[in-house]
Amino acid sequence: MKLLTIALATIATAGSGVLGLDKQVVGEAVVADSESNSYSFATSIIVDRTGGASVCSGALISPTVVLTSAKCVADPVSNKALPASKVIVGQGKVADVLSSDSIDLTKAASAGYAFPQAITVHPGYNSIAFTDNIAVLTLSQPLANATGTNANVKLIIKPKASANTAYRGTGWGPYVSQGKTSYPEQAQETSLAVGDNSTCSDIWPPYASLTNSLCLVPTKSSSNVCDDNGLLVHAAEDKSIGLAGILNIVATEDDVPTDKCTDEGVVDFFTTFDNYIGWLTQVTPLKQKDFVSTATFSYSSAATDSDQESESDSSLASHSSDSDDESSDDVDTSTANPSFSSSSLLAAAAAVAAFSVLF
Numbered sequence: 001m002k003l004l005t006i007a008l009a010t011i012a013t014a015g016s017g018v019l020g021l022d023k024q025v026v027g028e029a030v031v032a033d034s035e036s037n038s039y040s041f042a043t044s045i046i047v048d049r050t051g052g053a054s055v056c057s058g059a060l061i062s063p064t065v066v067l068t069s070a071k072c073v074a075d076p077v078s079n080k081a082l083p084a085s086k087v088i089v090g091q092g093k094v095a096d097v098l099s100s101d102s103i104d105l106t107k108a109a110s111a112g113y114a115f116p117q118a119i120t121v122h123p124g125y126n127s128i129a130f131t132d133n134i135a136v137l138t139l140s141q142p143l144a145n146a147t148g149t150n151a152n153v154k155l156i157i158k159p160k161a162s163a164n165t166a167y168r169g170t171g172w173g174p175y176v177s178q179g180k181t182s183y184p185e186q187a188q189e190t191s192l193a194v195g196d197n198s199t200c201s202d203i204w205p206p207y208a209s210l211t212n213s214l215c216l217v218p219t220k221s222s223s224n225v226c227d228d229n230g231l232l233v234h235a236a237e238d239k240s241i242g243l244a245g246i247l248n249i250v251a252t253e254d255d256v257p258t259d260k261c262t263d264e265g266v267v268d269f270f271t272t273f274d275n276y277i278g279w280l281t282q283v284t285p286l287k288q289k290d291f292v293s294t295a296t297f298s299y300s301s302a303a304t305d306s307d308q309e310s311e312s313d314s315s316l317a318s319h320s321s322d323s324d325d326e327s328s329d330d331v332d333t334s335t336a337n338p339s340f341s342s343s344s345l346l347a348a349a350a351a352v353a354a355f356s357v358l359f
């Protein structure tokens with residue numbers, strides 16, 4: 001018998017703008033200048049909520065369509081889309097747009113932000129059950145200076161789910177240090193690796209039965225995707241970037257004491273596109289051919305070449321070594337093996353099904 005409890009904080013704070021929790025975006029790493037072109041599809045979305053603005057991440061999947069989470073742009077009680085007049089989207093610096101946690105529209109306009117023409121939240125979105133947490137913003141025209149956007153982002157239908165597959169989380173959210181909220185100048189990113197199925201299902205039991213979800217764990221103990229939402233990307237060998245998912249929830253087991261998303265045992269569940277292609281082709285100009293499968297996406301692996309060849313053999317690939325996660329802190333995981341010992345993280349809590357959602 002499994003009992004689920006969801007931290008009430010999720011509901012209580014969802015509408016209150018910038019949250020007080022430690023939300024260090026996605027680690028301390030800034031997207032390197034050399035890489036920022038690869039992320040030219042990434043946008044920030046700033047939402048005017050009661051109590052202050054909140055910031056989340058979006059992806060330009062066509063010049064006029066931004067994909068994001070439903071949580072970013074929906075009313076937390078009705079689960080319906082917020083009015084488009086409450087939301088701006090752009091690629092400029094978030095800090096340039098806010099004046100004491102409120103949106104300054106004049107500054108926003110000069111930083112290239114625009115109101116969407118329409119916001120479409122998936123009809124199945126439920127902020128308590130964490131279902132269908134996906135939404136699109138439609139723009140009336142391409143963002144200022146966003147030419148060439150989306151040239152390289154490929155939407156991956158079924159991202160590779162075998163252990164050791166390296167991903168990156170990227171996002172724009174605020175971080176709180178000593179009670180002070182600040183915003184990154186640039187998108188932030190961190191390295192993640194596919195989490196062990198049983199550990200992930202223990203933390204969030206629905207995971208076991210979902211086909212549209214991917215569980216990722218941080219490869220560095222001090223970083224994670226702590227944004228309200230974030231994008232899951234994979235860099236291919238040919239330098240193209242695959243968009244694999246949108247953050248759904250960040251969760252941990254109930255009895256693992258944590259108040260930070262960077263604490264041990266905190267796991268990210270991303271919504272993948274598997275079940276949403278039909279919906280996305282209905283509500284956007286995207287076509288089926290705009291999505292690529294794992295088979296046609298040229299995966300580069302953070303692990304060894306032989307790991308890549310065992311793509312279809314999850315039983316082999318899922319044996320991560322029992323190395324100490326802490327020791328790989330300063331290793332660049334774009335080339336290193338991000339082997340992740342989930343057993344060292346959640347061993348004590350494996351039998352407990354209740355989980356907490358951090359924000």
Ligand SMILES: *[C@@H]1O[C@H](CO)[C@@H](O)[C@H](O)[C@H]1NC(C)=O
Pocket residue numbers: 109110111112113144145
């Ligand atoms: C667009 O780019 C031009 C040239 O770099 C710059 O002068 C202008 O401020 C930019 N506009 C916006 C809205 O960012």
Ligand SMILES: *[C@@H]1O[C@H](CO)[C@@H](O)[C@H](O)[C@H]1NC(C)=O
Pocket residue numbers: 161162163194195196197314318
């Ligand atoms: C989790 O299970 C799915 C479905 O059985 C499988 O495709 C995937 O490779 C597994 N992932 C891991 C990390 O074991």
